[in-house]
Amino acid sequence: MSLRETIIPILTVIAVIVAIWYAAAVWMNAQWTLDQAERAGQTVTFTQIVADTMGQDRPLLPAPHQVIAELWNTTVEKKITSKRSLIYHAWITLSATLLGFAIGTTLGVLLAVLIVHNIAADKSLMPWIIATQTIPILAIAPMIIVVLNAIGISGLLPKALISTYLSFFPVVVGMVKGLRSPEPYLLDLMRTYNASGWQTFWKLKWPGSLPYLFISMKIAVAISLVGAIVGELPTGAIAGLGARLLAGSYYGQTIQIWSALFMAAALAAVLVGIVGLLHRITLKRMGMAR
Amino acid sequence: MNLGWIVFAAVFWIGAWGLNEWLVRLKPGHVLHIRTINLAVPLIFGLTILVVWESVVHGFSISPILLPAPSAIWERIINSTPTLWADFQQTFLKAGLIGYALGCSAGFAVAIMIDRSPFLQRGLLPLGNFVSALPIIGIAPIMVMWFGFDWPSKAAVVIVMTFFPMLVNTVQGLAAASAIESDLMRTYAAGYWQTLIKLRLPAAMPFIFNALKINSTLALIGTIVAEFFGTPIVGMGFRISTEVGRMNIDMVWAEIAVAALAGSAFYGAVALFERLITFWHPSIRAG
Numbered sequence: 363m364s365l366r367e368t369i370i371p372i373l374t375v376i377a378v379i380v381a382i383w384y385a386a387a388v389w390m391n392a393q394w395t396l397d398q399a400e401r402a403g404q405t406v407t408f409t410q411i412v413a414d415t416m417g418q419d420r421p422l423l424p425a426p427h428q429v430i431a432e433l434w435n436t437t438v439e440k441k442i443t444s445k446r447s448l449i450y451h452a453w454i455t456l457s458a459t460l461l462g463f464a465i466g467t468t469l470g471v472l473l474a475v476l477i478v479h480n481i482a483a484d485k486s487l488m489p490w491i492i493a494t495q496t497i498p499i500l501a502i503a504p505m506i507i508v509v510l511n512a513i514g515i516s517g518l519l520p521k522a523l524i525s526t527y528l529s530f531f532p533v534v535v536g537m538v539k540g541l542r543s544p545e546p547y548l549l550d551l552m553r554t555y556n557a558s559g560w561q562t563f564w565k566l567k568w569p570g571s572l573p574y575l576f577i578s579m580k581i582a583v584a585i586s587l588v589g590a591i592v593g594e595l596p597t598g599a600i601a602g603l604g605a606r607l608l609a610g611s612y613y614g615q616t617i618q619i620w621s622a623l624f625m626a627a628a629l630a631a632v633l634v635g636i637v638g639l640l641h642r643i644t645l646k647r648m649g650m651a652r
Numbered sequence: 653m654n655l656g657w658i659v660f661a662a663v664f665w666i667g668a669w670g671l672n673e674w675l676v677r678l679k680p681g682h683v684l685h686i687r688t689i690n691l692a693v694p695l696i697f698g699l700t701i702l703v704v705w706e707s708v709v710h711g712f713s714i715s716p717i718l719l720p721a722p723s724a725i726w727e728r729i730i731n732s733t734p735t736l737w738a739d740f741q742q743t744f745l746k747a748g749l750i751g752y753a754l755g756c757s758a759g760f761a762v763a764i765m766i767d768r769s770p771f772l773q774r775g776l777l778p779l780g781n782f783v784s785a786l787p788i789i790g791i792a793p794i795m796v797m798w799f800g801f802d803w804p805s806k807a808a809v810v811i812v813m814t815f816f817p818m819l820v821n822t823v824q825g826l827a828a829a830s831a832i833e834s835d836l837m838r839t840y841a842a843g844y845w846q847t848l849i850k851l852r853l854p855a856a857m858p859f860i861f862n863a864l865k866i867n868s869t870l871a872l873i874g875t876i877v878a879e880f881f882g883t884p885i886v887g888m889g890f891r892i893s894t895e896v897g898r899m900n901i902d903m904v905w906a907e908i909a910v911a912a913l914a915g916s917a918f919y920g921a922v923a924l925f926e927r928l929i930t931f932w933h934p935s936i937r938a939g
Contacts, residue, residue, distance in 0.1 A: 372774070513718060
């Protein structure tokens, strides 16, 4: 498929979304303008309404350019160390995300190895690993944060643990599938080489499971970010993208909410993109790229 | 510290572990026995966790503020059933289920609508995949601002969360019918709608159910988290955040138990429905 065939449809859809967004901004913010005008005893024309809806301080729906202006203000024009810099908040969230993702992936791989090599673990652990995911961990994030704070663990780790809880699951499922993916004839071949279990693992099963690992890691890193953001909600809105969301909703700062959302989206895109890039490079070097 | 409880926990754990190791090494001939063992092993494991949890809480005298014992949580569930039921109604039956139904049907409907336009598909699919990776839960404060404190704002969050997985999966599913089957439909002179209903939709069902299953967990999470941003004085998310503030951790665990039970039951119901609808699929025929 050529570049034109993929880029043009996407750009068209994005253009339509932006157009709808502007229209919705006018429609949703017009009421406030009309109310203000009525209170002042003035009448406003349609063009005045449109002009006003584009630049309100606390619009119901900020126009795209307002969000972009806020993003520019809070990233480029503020010092990174400033509490009002979005980069500072994004870094707080990112560090929790990465720590949680690292712990979650390690834990997931270890559990998968255990499950693949021990029948008892397979039969007893697997149903409960699935059951853990029916517990809405995001819902109990506040309790985990508060309880861990009470026993003296605070800062990065509690948030990271929520990310861990969310991210280990796709890794376990993907790795179990991956470690079992080598065909029986390949295992037989290893046996004819008189390979030990250890050698079979490192030379056959582990390389064979890498494509599965990377696909799982893409999912895991995305939900790690969600976990870190939700983990920041109950900390009393101190720092991080989640805290920005919460503070914005308390004070009706819609532009702040939207810019935090866009930052989170950009962060998610970059993280998933990096894992995707690692995926491609690794598979290429291993000669598995298609 | 109470040594008796800890020794008991250790002994129980080792005993249960040994029992499980023995059970999985049995080679029963009868199908019924295999099924019983497959059911018993995870149950023993779960029971072990509960017993060890209970013993460790008593053994190390852990404060109920940090970690209440399972028996205390159970007591709390029994004592506050009306509150739990009201929260469950508000969060799951109203916001969760309505949002789930609307979001899934909207995703499905849009997938059918763009089915005949490859241009829109190429434009919307990458976007849908991208949005699925985003922390959509962040729109909760905006939805609360737009739709008020009551359940409609939570349902709106769930609609947005469930829409994209459904869209992407349905579009993929509609492409799943093989060329041979499509050609067969053409030899029958079947029209677009006939092909859609008789061949492509049934072939898409495994994908659609995949989305339904993913969305069933998303719906509950979305509702509960959205309730952190403002809610009337009922609902599971509201209860969790206020009871944490009042250090009633056993009530929080009671809500978690209800949420886990509801989530598992919901997932199980969807999975059961999937077995009924896609009985022809190899993954179901085999098991």
